[in-house]
Amino acid sequence: MRATERPGSGLGIRRLIAEEKALASMFVMALAGFGISVYLTVVHYAHVPLVCTTGGVVSCAAVTSSPYSVVPGTSVPITIPGMLWFVIVGVLATIGLRSAYHGKPEPGWLRPTCALWGLAGLVVVLGLVYAEIVLLHRICEWCTAVHALTLLVFLTALGRLGREEAAQE
């Protein structure tokens, strides 16, 4: 029987991470994605070269200096909304982890919200991947890392949603 089923009880950090692997993973992915987004944003404004292998289909410079690297209609780099997206993921994961830590059930809206937020991120990522592959014929390693993290966050959220549906049966 899980400790969280006892009212008022909480979990130690280690046990929290072990028992809430999905939420902990989402939190770590949010941190990683936020970090990469910050790096890409700094590079965008500082006009310094990216640390990136260049050759063949890989060209970070081509991707990050293209018109598809900014929010359409603005000069805001797409990495800024990306940073905010990962911040929200981190916040959502923290809400779930906090509930588990205090031995309380997580809010009922949390899992569907995580899944929908992940879906929104994935839709944007698919648009950016389209721009890379179809329009630019180039990919950027750092961008691909962020896209992969977004996909993993979505899949993790989807998995939690599926387990919740099963638990309610």
Add this chain to the structure above:
Amino acid sequence: MARSRTRKRGAVRPTPVWQRSSTLIGGAVAIVIIAVVAFLLVSKGHNGGVPTGPASASVVKAVTQPSASVLSSVGTASYENPLTPLTSAPALTGSGGKPEVLYVGAEYCPYCAAERWSLIMALGRFGTFSNLHYSASSSSDVYPNTPTFTFHGSSYSSRYVDFVPVETTTRDPNQALETPTAQQQQLLQQYDTQPYTSGGIPFIDIANRYVTAGAGYDPQMLSGLTHEQIARKLRNPNDPLTRGIVANANYLTAAICETTHDRPASVCQSPPVSRIQPKLGGR
């Protein structure tokens, strides 16, 4: 006795397949894979939206015949003089005996892409271009697909200057297009280097009186625009892109005027040009 309708204690209804985590995750992964494969297939027949073909007359007119008020209003727009005077070089003349403006660049080059807008604007004030074609810089370099023209296949006629363009490669930097002559190579080796320029392309030699290399403004400003959009912007002297193109063109125009003995007067005695000439140095 009525049959009980309550579920027997301990019985578990199996989760529908579509609600299982594995199904949801597997479905999502499959959709992503299908999307990426579709993108790869589509990309094979897609040229990235790069415009090609003859430049429209309206765009060429907008570039070669800008409004006098825009030219005067922009002036140098706080851009630094990009030209280096050559004080002791023998005059460079073309086959027609007129001062020669030599351009060496490449179709893949994004800085050449930006500089061509200003060079066409400047030269348009001394003569007429024909057969200009749309192009864009390489899709795999910085500032990918920067909209521009290509001088390859074009012609230029003027009473005042000879214009000699050399596009060394296509949009693929590994595909040679035009080869500089021995004289042009010598000029590149001699003047497209310190202390005259920082080296590289585009390289412009104005009759061996002035040289410059690189773009006179940030190619990023052209990013994402069509040729028609750029042409429309040239009506607005306050637009940053217009100020970059026109300021750079005004410098080039002033330098060309220095070699044509201020002919034509309508160009060389116009306010922005006459103000810039004393600043060029090398007199």
